[in-house]
Amino acid sequence: MKIVVIGGSGLIGSKLVNTLRGRGHDALAASPSTGVNSITREGLAEAMDGADVVVDVANAPSWEDQAVLDFFQTSSRNLLAAEAAAGVRHHVALSIVGSERLPDTGYFRAKVAQEALIKASGMPYTIVRATQFSEFAGGIVQSFAVGEEIRASPALIQPIASDDVVAALVDVVLAAPVNGTVEVGGPETMPIDELARRYLRATQDNRKVVPDVHARYFGAVLDDQSLVTGEDARLGAIRFDDWLVRSTAQ
Template identity: 50%
Template sequence: MRIVVVGGTGLIGSQVVALLRDGGHHVVPAAPSTGVDTLTGQGLAEALKGADVVVDVSNSPSFDTEPALDFFTRSARHLIEAERDAGVRHHVTLSIVGVDQVPDYGYYRAKVAQEDAVRGGGVPYSIVRATQFFEFIAPVMDMSSEGGEVRLPSTRLRPMASADVAAAVAEAAQGEPSNGIRTIAGPEVYGLDRLGEITLAAKPDGRTVVTDESAGLFASMPEGVLVGDDTAHVASTRYEDWLRQH
């Protein structure tokens, strides 16, 4: 199959590209650096010529409400229009577990708008919703650091390795459209403060974790939103094992 991966040069996209190529497919990474801009539509028609499947793992450069909403809605509109013109038979989008349960969180609202555009776009689709990535834990800790303290809430997460996310997206791309949602999550549930403690125990740098229920992006998340439910497909990689390898 010819598969176009939008966002194919990023953390998830580059791994999806590699997995699909290993599977024997002709894969085209699409990103501004390769001459494809979904915001303007530039390069889309050429990139999608002959494409069977399009995978969208692109991300907004801003987490603020208005820029994120503009990015996801405009990009989805341009992408789906180009897919219809090219005769693409399957659109795969990566989204977030619990994205439709937090209407006051602007970035999540923008992702919901993206999902809605995919559902109503007229191209058969599959949506893969994933929990937070292990790779985001250290940056979240850095953003929440004050001197020698890392201030984190006890908000529960069920994080997973980006490699497991990429594998699920690649699997969806090689299958038939589900016209629905598949949820994937990590094998264990942690409080974010506990994740910080585990991280610093494995890689001590002089900082200590202080539980602060008002600190950071995840402080306002309702209980259970970031964990998913019993329908989630559970990935195998544990955080402690991942830390030892990274």
């Protein structure tokens, strides 16, 4: 099967391409660094030629509110048009659990807009919504830094290792479109301030963590449901502490 991975050089994309190739599929890593650009459309028609499935795991270079919205809307429109022209049979996109619950965050608004374009396109699709990647923990912790302290929300988070996200994506890519959304999350939830303490301990960072119910997550106030999966979600196998041990050893 020919599978085009848009964002195929990124964290998720590169692992997905390697896994699909290991299973004998013709997986194309498509991104600006390989001459395929979903914004300018450079190389897009050639990449789609003969493709069965397109997986969109691209990410915006800027997360500023308008820039990230423009990126996901323009990119999705260009991809869906090129896929229709090439007769692609399945569009798979990676989104984020709870995006519609956090409209105060520009990045989440952009993911909701991306999802809306896919649903309205008429292209057979599956949207995979994942919780926060364990690999993103450092960025999350730093986003709560105030001076020398980490003032983190105590709302629940459910970190998932990128390897578990990729395993879920592979199963979706190789199955028929569900024309709906599937959720995937980490195997456990924990308060964000607890995740921060574990992360700082593992990375030998002495900063103090203070729980703060008013602390905003990229602009949004959270509750215990904001970032966690619903009932039917697929759960990953890699616990956050095991991921920390593995990643700090590398």
